Amino acid sequence: MYKQLFLCFFLFVFTFVKAQELNCNVTVNAEQIQVSNNQIFKTLENSLTEFMNQTQWTNIAFKDHEKIKCGITILLTEQKSTNSFVGTLQVQASRPVFNSTYYSPLLNYKDNSFSFQYTEFQPIVYNENGYESNLVSVMSYYAYLILGMYVDTFSLEGGKPYLNTCIYIANQAQQSGYLGWENSKGKITRFTLIDQMISSANEPFRKLFYQYHFEVMDVFERNQKSAASRMVQLLLPLEKMYDENPNSFMIRIFMDAKADEIVNIFKDNSSVDTSELVSVLKRVSSNNSKKWRQIDSL
Template sequence: MKYSKSIKHSLLFALFLCATFKMSSQELNALVIVNSDQVQSSNKQLYDNLQASISDYINNTKWTDKNYKPQERINCAITLTILEQPSTNDFKGNISIIATRPVYNSTYQSPILNYKDNNLSFNYTEFQNLIYNENSFQSNLVSILTFYVYTVLGIDADSFELNGGEEYHKQAEKVINLAQQGGFSGWNRIDGNNTRYQLNENILSPTYKDFRTALYKYHLDGLDIMSEDKKTAKSNISDAVLLLNNIYNTRPNAFLLRVFMDTKSDEIVDIFSDGPRINAVKLKETLLKIYPSYNEKWDQIKI
């Protein structure tokens, strides 16, 4: 589905303004939480300082050469849950990332990534400056944060332009290559499934190209025209999701299918359980097939 001329012109004008006027705002508006409830520690202030340092690093670093208006910053929530503190400066746990994207002509924020990484392990000294060096590995914490920042930037850009996030996913790949020097898990092919390595490798792989195509069509051809034509928008969203069937047919257990469904399942159900009806039989059948873990959700889709 193509935009009407008026919407095209509005979007082009907005993009022109973004490219023309220099803004001081950074790209991300991140809420950072460090949860240490499960760790018995006498120095709770350390975790407060860690949270402040991470927030400052993510929100006050200029990650791209693009200029963002304050309202254009990507909203995200990053939660580090510390499960172990083996020694004074060593920490283990998990990190969750939730990022959203605004929908055209709406106040709605659509989730573009809802992901939990259970392989969080890092060293941190209180009041340590978090600085990323593009030429050498220095900190696993900084590498993990930087990797997910570029991944969020990449997925966000992919939702506005077909493969528009390529440069950011390539930056994330560079982070991986450097982090492999640190000896921490999650950065190498041999580290197993559902790792940072696998996430980035899959996103960049031609084998899974329909993942990024689906992101683009789902948002730009679907959600972004919802205010103009709900039935057409829903039809386009259905077509976008059906593209994932191509991945399933070659890789039934593809990691990116889980990433997409963990992020979009609730939204898909909301879209297709209310409002104007379209023929969603094929959509529901495909969802039941490719991601049966959410069958209770898919049953709510009205066909």
């Protein structure tokens, strides 16, 4: 019953409160670039912070204390000309857990193909009807990706409208020629990431993503052992998803965000049988093997 009330409250907030949706901490690190005036990077940081937090991305926003906690760290590695820059982005987002002060990580993704042009004090404005610049497209893409993934955790595939906006942005940006938007088989780009995410083939993963948060994390404070046992049941099917598509980016993206959380949950609930799950995790996410051994040794 409490889950229905929680969902109703969430939808009520989404429907009737009009305000911006994100509480995004944007950081621009330009230490690797030697320039006479670093103020341009501080101006960029302030402009992007304002862009992410003051743009109304949807018509179903949150109260101030309910805004989505997220962060984007831009590491600039090269200045190709006066107003042309190259670097990387680290994008992170989290989601509150019901009846607790804990925030569950949703996304922890590094984008290695980021380049853009920027002149100090130029306006940064999202145009929902077309392409403005690569800087605007990349930042808008991640705003909608965060929104889509966030809403997906409260309602099964509820984030579809925002993820569809991501693919629209990606399609528009492909025509710019900037790296990171290409449809490259076997490589994670902004296009291939969202293309896989909204693919019908990944509906089982979207369902798992929803159930993980709504059926495990949101009941954790009430009954930790029951929630941990349910987590085992939900994660075991990852092996079948992996067998059907070993190149799926979804498992990789999920584990990059969730590996530490999964380990910590089972550390606190060592009586739950995880022997079969550890075997699955080592197979589907081998790069986290050291972390999975922490569960194996309990």
